Amino acid sequence: MENVVEEKRLGKKGFTYYSIKWMVFLAGLFVLATGGAFMIKSAFGSATWDVLHIGLSLRSSWSIGLWVQIVGLLMIGLSCWIDRTKPQVGSFINVILIGIFLNLILGLPIYPSVMAWWESLLFLMSGICILGFGVGMYVSTGLGAGPRDGLTIVLAKKTGLSIRLVRTLLEGTALLLGWLLGGPVAAGTFLSVFLIGPVMQASIGFWRKQLAKLDAPEDVEEPGLRVNG
Template sequence: MVHNKFIFHPLTVRYSVFMLGLAVMGFGIAMMIEANVGVAPWDTLHIGLQKTFGLTIGMWSQIMGACIIIASYVIGKIKPTVGMFLNMIFFGLFIDLFMWLKWVPIGETILERVVLFAAGLLIYTFGTGMYISPRLGAGPRDSFMLALHERMGWGIGKVRIGIECTVTLFGFLLGGPVSVGTVVTALAIGPLIKQFIPLWDRMMAKPYGKAPVTNLAE
């Protein structure tokens, strides 16, 4: 009975869904990388850093995450949360794990690669809805966006576009992949995540013990 109470305790459920969401996100990113038709802006930077300096894509995700956490505190006085550190550490670990396990099929034809990329994008955004729904804190990159928004007074949309354009440029200069998939990701990722957040809010309403929160999807 005590064991069941621990498993179904609201906090246990929230952290479990949060971690599972990071794993799903990592698998989606691995699929998009293997598709080789372009990746998200931050992954362009991580791959560029890997090609230039070595280490793994996941390690560079962790290193950049740590730098961004520090920058967010310096710029916007945003204090790190447990969720932020878990995101920084485990998201990179999951990317490397799935790349190492080679669970992701490698498409040989253009059609297979496009299908793999599209599936990876859907899986990634589905996992993002999972990781957001427990409300354990924003990831390092989202916190950095908020820090710039508060410090500079710029709109969230402008800040996000500015950050993604900057990291894409640096990633490209370092040899990271920039292709059609990069543009598709930049345009589609927001609307897709908006579809999955309400879904996970409803699913997490019972563990939370409160009504679903849907305003983040607006």
């Protein structure tokens, strides 16, 4: 009888826990896209990979969000091919939704048509903080690595290079290609390289603690049965 009660309790708790994890994951993707849109609209420089996405968009008739999806899916496919593994469902959801969210947020009529320098700076700094916070939200759930994260880890494992070096090479390659295609490179682009990391790290720590609290065992007393007592 005691085991049956415990299984029911853990089953309900597990469902609630994973439901909240998915909510945090999806909300994180939306927050990330919002930060990216703010940086793009600031005109002070977009995030590294968005320089590539914008450059590709300028050279084609396709939207920035669609290029986010195309580049992301190509990177997921490359990672799986190199590592001979199957991708997580969350990884596909990641790239598809970020592309949709980014197009949606960029299309909202919430941006001034002309911005003073301090307004552009405000959009840039807000975008960096929001983007970093969003990345921390979805990463903390472990439901699906972003395409760049997955490819970084796979290449580091296969080449023996450090994760930091591989990520730097990937970021540099994306930035160079984006710039050659006409993507916007400005001071904010390089500023984001140094600032997004600390915001992301703080966000991961915060959300992991929140999710750990939800997953912590509880002392529950069922009618007619004392647990842990």
